Amino acid sequence: MKEFARLCYLLILLTTAFSCKKGNDSPASNPPSNYTLSYGDSIFYITNQSTDYTINPLTSRAGEYIGFPEGIQIDTQTGEINVSKSETGLRYLISFIPAGTTDTFTTKLVISGINFLDGFYRLNTADSVIRPVYNANWNNPVPGLNNGSIFDDGSSCNSAGCNVNTASGSINLAQTVRNGVFGATPSNNDRHEFEMNYRINDKSGKSLNTIKVKLYYFDSIDDVTQEVYDIIDSRQGAILGFQPKLLPFQSFISVNGNEKTAVFSKTIPKPRPPCIFILGR
Numbered sequence: 001m002k003e004f005a006r007l008c009y010l011l012i013l014l015t016t017a018f019s020c021k022k023g024n025d026s027p028a029s030n031p032p033s034n035y036t037l038s039y040g041d042s043i044f045y046i047t048n049q050s051t052d053y054t055i056n057p058l059t060s061r062a063g064e065y066i067g068f069p070e071g072i073q074i075d076t077q078t079g080e081i082n083v084s085k086s087e088t089g090l091r092y093l094i095s096f097i098p099a100g101t102t103d104t105f106t107t108k109l110v111i112s113g114i115n116f117l118d119g120f121y122r123l124n125t126a127d128s129v130i131r132p133v134y135n136a137n138w139n140n141p142v143p144g145l146n147n148g149s150i151f152d153d154g155s156s157c158n159s160a161g162c163n164v165n166t167a168s169g170s171i172n173l174a175q176t177v178r179n180g181v182f183g184a185t186p187s188n189n190d191r192h193e194f195e196m197n198y199r200i201n202d203k204s205g206k207s208l209n210t211i212k213v214k215l216y217y218f219d220s221i222d223d224v225t226q227e228v229y230d231i232i233d234s235r236q237g238a239i240l241g242f243q244p245k246l247l248p249f250q251s252f253i254s255v256n257g258n259e260k261t262a263v264f265s266k267t268i269p270k271p272r273p274p275c276i277f278i279l280g281r
Contacts, residue, residue: 024149037094042110045112047205053083053084054080061098063097065095066097069090070078072111073085075263083168089111090271113209114134114169115136115211116132117278120221120279123278150166151198152196153208163211173276181215187217211274219279220279234273235275
């Protein structure tokens with residue numbers, strides 16, 4: 001009887017040891033209660049290095065990683081983010097679902113750069129000149145103005161008629177129209193895309209950065225097509241944490257008392273390129 005009891009005790013010890021060893025050999029599916037998803041910082045800058053710049057979660061766990069909105073290059077299994085190949089100037093929400101659970105851990109981070117807000121811009125108002133948003137915050141001043149930062153490096157925009165202030169990055173939409181981008185007599189729904197190269201004197205070390213901007217022209221709000229409202233709808237929620245004021249298109253949703261309707265998209269919002277809808281009047 002004593003031998004039997006001793007054998008049972010040994011079996012319990014072996015079972016416990018095996019269970020602990022198995023847990024230590026594989027990534028933990030269930031993070032401890034104090035687990036935090038983190039990449040070590042909240043803002044990351046592109047670099048001049050010849051190889052891609054990548055970042056990883058400080059603590060590696062087995063599960064699925066998801067980036068939101070579209071534009072961030074993330075490995076869904078490891079959480080590795082390729083900063084060099086991600087769209088810059090945007091804030092992203094990174095979510096992690098541990099293997100075997102429905103729990104979700106999240107963190108937000110910014111890939112440094114500039115952005116322009118989607119919306120309607122009237123030529124006869126102050127909105128005819130739009131300025132860039134730096135690091136996903138309207139209140140952030142662009143560093144290095146008149147001190148190393150340069151916009152439209154190579155003059156690809158200005159040479160094609162899109163009037164970019166090379167010192168500030170602002171786009172003069174009225175001058176762009178006067179430059180004949182949309183022809184001598186602009187046509188409704190005419191559109192052109194421009195690629196702006198720029199360098200900012202910040203922690204990126206003036207590394208070459210790029211943003212594409214798409215310009216549309218309409219005589220008035222009454223000429224705007226349903227396609228445009230669908231584009232606006234598809235981008236709802238794409239600019240995370242950005243609420244400095246009503247976006248330029250929000251006061252135009254009702255036209256002559258008729259509501260322009262669009263069903264909220266179920267796809268991941270695509271924030272790039274920024275879509276600028278110019279209204280002649």
